[in-house]
Amino acid sequence: MTNKVILQLTALLLLLSGCSPSTTNKPSLNDYKIGEKWVWNWKRTVEGEVRAEGKDIQEVVDYHGELGFWNGNDTVRISTTLDQKQSSTPFRSWPLYVGKKWKYESEWENNEGTKGKTSQDAEVVSFGEVTVAAGKFMAYKIEYKGMVTNSRGYKGKMSDTWWYAPELKTYIKHVNNDGYGVYKNELISYSKAQ
Numbered sequence: 001m002t003n004k005v006i007l008q009l010t011a012l013l014l015l016l017s018g019c020s021p022s023t024t025n026k027p028s029l030n031d032y033k034i035g036e037k038w039v040w041n042w043k044r045t046v047e048g049e050v051r052a053e054g055k056d057i058q059e060v061v062d063y064h065g066e067l068g069f070w071n072g073n074d075t076v077r078i079s080t081t082l083d084q085k086q087s088s089t090p091f092r093s094w095p096l097y098v099g100k101k102w103k104y105e106s107e108w109e110n111n112e113g114t115k116g117k118t119s120q121d122a123e124v125v126s127f128g129e130v131t132v133a134a135g136k137f138m139a140y141k142i143e144y145k146g147m148v149t150n151s152r153g154y155k156g157k158m159s160d161t162w163w164y165a166p167e168l169k170t171y172i173k174h175v176n177n178d179g180y181g182v183y184k185n186e187l188i189s190y191s192k193a194q
Contacts, residue, residue, distance in 0.1 A: 022052030023095040024140065027080055032067055032194030036060040038170055040186050041133070046181035056172070056185070060193070093122070096140050096164065100124045104144060118158065125140040130163050132172045133188040137165040139172055148178060156180070 025035045037059040044052040060078070068075040084093070089105035094187055101123045109115045122144045130139040142158040156179040163173040176183040 006171040011158065023097040024164075024166040026082070026092075026094040029082060031169055032060050032078055034060050034062055034067065035191070035193040037189075037191040038187060039134075039189045040182065040185050044181055044183045051181065076086070092142075092164075093103075096124055096142075097114060098124050098127050098140070102144075114150050114152055116148060116150035116154075118146065118148050119160065120144040127167075130165070130172060132163075132186050134172065134190050137167055137172055139165040141165040 006173060037057065040056045042054055042056060043050055057070075057072050059070045060073060061068050062075055063070075063075045064105070067078045069078055069081065087105075089103045090108065091104055093100065093102040101121065102119045104118070104122045107115070107120045108118065124140050124142050128140045128141075129136055130141075136192065140163065142162045142164060144158075146158060149155045149156040149167065158176070159179045160174065160176045162171050164170070165172045166188075170187075171185075172187040174183075174185040
């Protein structure tokens with residue numbers, strides 16, 4: 001009986017290990033096809049009141065003979081996005097796998113001219129099926145926890161949770177809490193290349 005139990009447990013472990021990729025690498029230019037399109041709904045809520053909402057799009061298009069990401073207003077070459085040198089404190093540290101940890105730091109400026117710095121500890125906490133408006137996808141859940149400061153004198157805790165779907169080469173859900181309000185972004189549609 002002991003051998004039978006060991007055999008069953010081994011079979012179960014092999015089955016479960018096939019459900020989750022051991023690692024996911026950064027997408028390459030060859031992974032994108034003209035016509036692919038992602039659409040997200042986003043909403044910013046402060047004290048239970050919706051303060052802003054809208055849609056973001058990203059579509060793969062021909063851009064002067066190269067592949068580009070079009071967001072409805074501007075186009076950027078995909079190769080430019082993918083070929084950026086990874087810093088020692090990147091937003092996303094490749095390859096992804098459950099249990100991976102890194103430090104993310106970024107200096108930024110918003111469209112109102114406010115400058116700031118984000119410093120967070122990131123960890124890939126799980127890989128599993130996630131349901132969003134666009135459907136069900138296998139995704140990594142990545143948590144970022146840390147601080148944000150800005151030139152207006154603000155300093156506070158900030159947390160972000162991202163769900164990254166390797167099949168779609170992007171995130172399908174994002175929740176940000178900056179201590180003042182909550183920003184949520186969710187994929188509502190994905191179209192494959194025609």
